[in-house]
Amino acid sequence: MDWIKSRACLFPRDRAVVDAATGREWTFEDVNSRAEKLAAYFHQHGIKKGDRVALLSPNDISYFDFLFACMKSGAIFVPVNWRLSGEEVLYILQDASPSLIGVHHSQTLSRRESKGCLVLPIPNDQYVEELNVPVQSTSQELSEDSPVAMIYTGGTTGKPKGAVLTYDSIRWNGLNTIVSWNLCKEDTTLTCLPMFHTGGLNALSIPVLMAGGTVVLSPSFEAEQAVNDLIRYHCTIALFVPTMYHMVIRTKTFQKATFESMKVFLSGGAPCPLSIYQAFHQKGLNFKEGYGLTEAGPNNFFIHPDEAVKKPGSVGRAMVFNDVKIVKENGEESSEGEVGELLLRGQHVFSFYWNNPQATQESLQDGWLHTGDLARQDQEGYVYIVGRKKEMIITGGENVYPLEVEHWIASLEGVNEVAIVGVPDEKWGEVVTAFVSLQPRSMLTEIDLRNHCALKLSRYKTPKTFQIIEDLPKTHVGKIDKKALRDHYASNNL
Template sequence: MRCELDWIKSRARLFPKDRAVVDSATRMEWTFEDINNRAEKLAAYLLEMGVKRGDRVALFAPNDISYFDFLFACMKSGAIFVPVNWRLSEEEVEYILEDATPTVVGVHDSQATLVEKKKDYVIVPITNAAYVDGLETSVKTVDQMGTESEPLAMIYTGGTTGKPKGAILTYDSIRWNALNTIVSWNLCKEDTTLTCLPMFHTGGLNALSLPVLMAGGTVVVSKVFEAEQAVNDLIQYNCTIALFVPTMYHMMIRTEAFRRATFDSMNVFLSGGAPCPLTIYRAFHQKGLQFKEGYGLTEAGPNNFFIHPDEAVKKPGSVGRAMVFNDVKIVKDDGGECPAGEVGELLLRGQHVFSFYWNNPEATQESLQNGWLHTGDLARQDKDGFFYIVGRKKEMIITGGENVFPLEIEHWLSSLEGVNEVAIVGLSDNKWGEVVTAFVSLHSTSSLTEEDLREHCALKLSRYKIPKAFHIIDELPKTHVGKIDKKALQANDVNQSSSHHS
């Protein structure tokens, strides 16, 4: 077993009795020795079930100790960990299972209905934290660990056509994201974080949970996000650093608990997942709390920048400069580098970048060019070298930290008889960052209502993809070349139709 790859085993050897993970709901605690022992037991079970190096092992669970069990068991056994977004529709879940073809699937009690139809894999029921004790195995040694460049995890991210893409993260990319974060952000074993972001996302798993564990700190896992409870957990567990998306902060700053709290143990609050409204910056600044935002994506870490909280006050909205072990540049359409102040596409480079998209060489080739990851996001750099994320090159909408691609919704709505044209845009919203909004024109003979459109969406789309508002208009505006003019729709936000909001 290579210690530089099996770092959780090394942590358990060095600091066996240090507290590693806490479940905020049950208050159960696990030491590094506990975490390593659980992973070794599960890894042995995976081998017993015939899992070979490179086989996929999926997990359907709310935030839970099982994420660490499965990730580290895959690390020890050479399998590829596939955490699945259980918020997806049945059709999307089915697509991922068919694409990933897992050998073993861990299923938390709360998610059992999602996978019960399929029987071509072994199911590990996760009834409670003690499920590991019930796994029977005769395997004594686990020695299938992969090499630095082999896949360790596959995290599905949205595709422009609505089909999720499995981004392959190697042992090295996950390790370098953690090391880069520890060194750049000065994490240490005294740090404690609260993880409310879903751990099937890179934000919940890789942004802070793994770096804090690698640094020897403690991760407090919360199954569901509830604003008042999150504030209380931060205080109760003496958290020092935490990451939330702007929607979560929007709800937190309105609680009585936040108004009362002084957060004596907190060093810094981090925001990610979407551009953060300045109202949230102000709420923290007024309480004398350090607050800043970052930028990342599944394919790169997700950590890429560092900004000192003092600089974040002077440059609100900036994500700072590139971290110690990665490079960043902004390029024009012709590939030339943008001068300060000019907006272009953000490119990233480093050992933390993903290797390829599973079963999707075309998308891989489009994203990875000449050693650089083309993010599809637009950014600018000021004269001091600080980066600002400006928007998305493609029309992706980020609502409450979830990525939504308009084309998928447009195609589905267009399939409804009576619909003429559809445009889906993101309109800015203080709470959600953006709200998915539909503009629809109907055929002259159609009697469809907004409720009909909403019900049609609910047949196929995940809840967060269903437009919050439907505007039925006579004709969608067009550009001079005849394309639907989405910019015009966003500029003329239909304020008078606010009663259409669901």
């Protein structure tokens, strides 16, 4: 069951993890030994199977230390979003009630936040070696449904929820990704996405390690540095969110680079503007889009880069070991081209929400995960994400899917980013509102944007209001924060 130990036994000297900031490297033997010692530390301090163990840290080797130590000890790993406010961190810690929390030297923890739990300082990457604890066999025999990690959702529509991932769900996400995406021990990925998020931890980092490849950790994202790291470490595959790609494709290094070792660039976390597809296609680089969520993997689809060129915006078809279904409001499956809610099924799906049985019951029904995302399927079975069910705008009785409008406005030269939201209106119920940021030196006006919409969009889909702002607000994982935009609109229109 302990696959990191097995990997260390089979290929002890293979490079597993690199810290891009310091250049320090760890082999699989190193990674396993660190986890064994940390697991022994947990045992020494009375941490039992099922106890929560939290970590407050930027991307760092400690994420693998804690996750694999929890796999060995039976504790539940809880990575905490260090970018949150003190009150938000406090909410998560009170909800998870960890017995121990590791705190990276770059982070601070108040007495309120640390109340009732043991604090393990992480002053440097040698903190495990410095623990005064004898390594002994403390491994717990885990069943397939034993909780191993609890990752909190973004909380953009309410309080964050702790999605509990079992040993089986993490393992099957890894195996499904390896088999479907053809990962191997020659692969190297750069992890810039925050590892307190499933995209940073489970999308590529764990599957690449499971396949025997190398994970290069970057503690933060800076576009020019990220491109340099991709080249320096001969990366073969990488995942960024669209906001990151917006910055990457504008760097001088990207424009000059050939990326000879890169097999494919992946986009996830949010629907990707077609302009980013075009930037990679023009350089002859493989680029494709994926889809996932904390509660499911997060990997669920595969599309070959050649098909991604023909079907931009599609996330592809279901991977080898999971099922996909799109259903209408009445529960019947949607027909070809018909929009419905996306449902997922597989052993990679989360087990339950911590302390929230009602939300669990709403999300998991008859073996299917109801994602809350809207999608459609073409005649060849390729899936396109249309948007969030909660973000669909109903104006004057007509349904408007924000992504369609966003893609069209983003195609206008001079537009940087765009977000479409529905705001309350007495007459129409909701009105379509556009928030647009422009590229440097762009002279576009609201009239230009409105005229562009008139070329393709129906009148009810055309935004009633255009707000040109300098930058669109982002969530802690780099997604455009539509809740903040609605709040901004409301506060400016009281």
